[in-house]
Amino acid sequence: MGKAEEITLSIQALRSGDRAEYARLVDAYYQLVYRLALKMLGNPQDAEDILQETFIKVFRNIDKFDGRSSLSTWIYRIATNEALMFLRKKHPELVSIDQPTETEEGEQEPLQIVDWCCLPESELMSAEAKAHLDEAVMRLPLRLRAVFVLRDIQGLSTRESSEVLDISEMAVKTRLSRARLRLREELSDYFGDRLGERKSLL
Amino acid sequence: MSHEQCRYLLGSLSEYIDGKLDESICQEIEQHMAGCENCRVVIDTLRKTVSLYHEEALHTQTPEDVRQRLYKRLKLEDFLLSKKP
Numbered sequence: 001m002g003k004a005e006e007i008t009l010s011i012q013a014l015r016s017g018d019r020a021e022y023a024r025l026v027d028a029y030y031q032l033v034y035r036l037a038l039k040m041l042g043n044p045q046d047a048e049d050i051l052q053e054t055f056i057k058v059f060r061n062i063d064k065f066d067g068r069s070s071l072s073t074w075i076y077r078i079a080t081n082e083a084l085m086f087l088r089k090k091h092p093e094l095v096s097i098d099q100p101t102e103t104e105e106g107e108q109e110p111l112q113i114v115d116w117c118c119l120p121e122s123e124l125m126s127a128e129a130k131a132h133l134d135e136a137v138m139r140l141p142l143r144l145r146a147v148f149v150l151r152d153i154q155g156l157s158t159r160e161s162s163e164v165l166d167i168s169e170m171a172v173k174t175r176l177s178r179a180r181l182r183l184r185e186e187l188s189d190y191f192g193d194r195l196g197e198r199k200s201l202l
Numbered sequence: 203m204s205h206e207q208c209r210y211l212l213g214s215l216s217e218y219i220d221g222k223l224d225e226s227i228c229q230e231i232e233q234h235m236a237g238c239e240n241c242r243v244v245i246d247t248l249r250k251t252v253s254l255y256h257e258e259a260l261h262t263q264t265p266e267d268v269r270q271r272l273y274k275r276l277k278l279e280d281f282l283l284s285k286k287p
């Protein structure tokens with residue numbers, strides 16, 4: 001899904017400042033970077049700033065790209081770091097991504113047991129529902145949010161996400177599990193109400 | 203089914219819906235699910251939660267004016283025209 005086809009860009013050409021090659025790079029990745037920023041920050045204006053800063057850094061640092069990871073992973077890392085830096089500056093109270101405070105982020109015990117899967121698509125993907133989906137992501141702690149956005153919104157693999165965030169694959173899996181369970185809880189709350197409304201109409 | 207087992211399986215459900223678990227634990231989950239309506243609902247809604255986010259992501263596009271300002275900021279505006287909108 002969200003992943004870019006790994007297009008062939010000439011690193012040589014990028015290093016020598018070939019503008020046409022830069023334009024190809026931007027064309028290949030701007031959608032991914034914008035979506036990542038938007039889902040991490042929840043605000044289009046902030047996402048646009050991150051989008052621009054990311055490509056400025058990509059251009060400025062292309063010499064430092066050593067090819068050990070793929071180009072897309074490298075770009076993702078820059079974009080993710082930009083987004084995290086922005087969030088920490090804006091909300092210094094947010095926990096650092098590396099800080100191991102697992103206690104407050106344990107597995108969410110399922111509280112909402114309501115089967116809302118049968119709701120029609122028009123209800124599940126309404127504008128209101130989508131806004132609710134986005135808000136729920138914004139309520140995730142940063143370290144869970146970053147993993148969730150990379151894995152489930154951008155479609156990166158566990159290994160790629162671990163490279164981008166510089167954490168173990170195990171940590172990616174654990175955080176993804178916690179993020180998903182929390183979001184399930186929030187969506188169950190919301191869609192459970194929608195289900196209740198429909199039933200009361202019958 | 204004991205509630206203990208629901209709790210024990212909880213941490214594996216995310217990998218379960220990705221189809222990334224070993225056969226043996228999958229069987230354990232499926233057996234449990236057959237007798238535990240709560241876990242069946244949790245798994246179905248967890249799977250649905252993930253698929254809704256996948257679907258929503260596909261619909262998230264960069265607005266054209268954002269793309270244009272990006273190219274301008276990067277001084278690549280001469281490459282904007284040659285691209286499809």
Ligand SMILES: [Zn+2]
Pocket residue numbers: 203207208234238240241
């Ligand atoms: Zn159970």
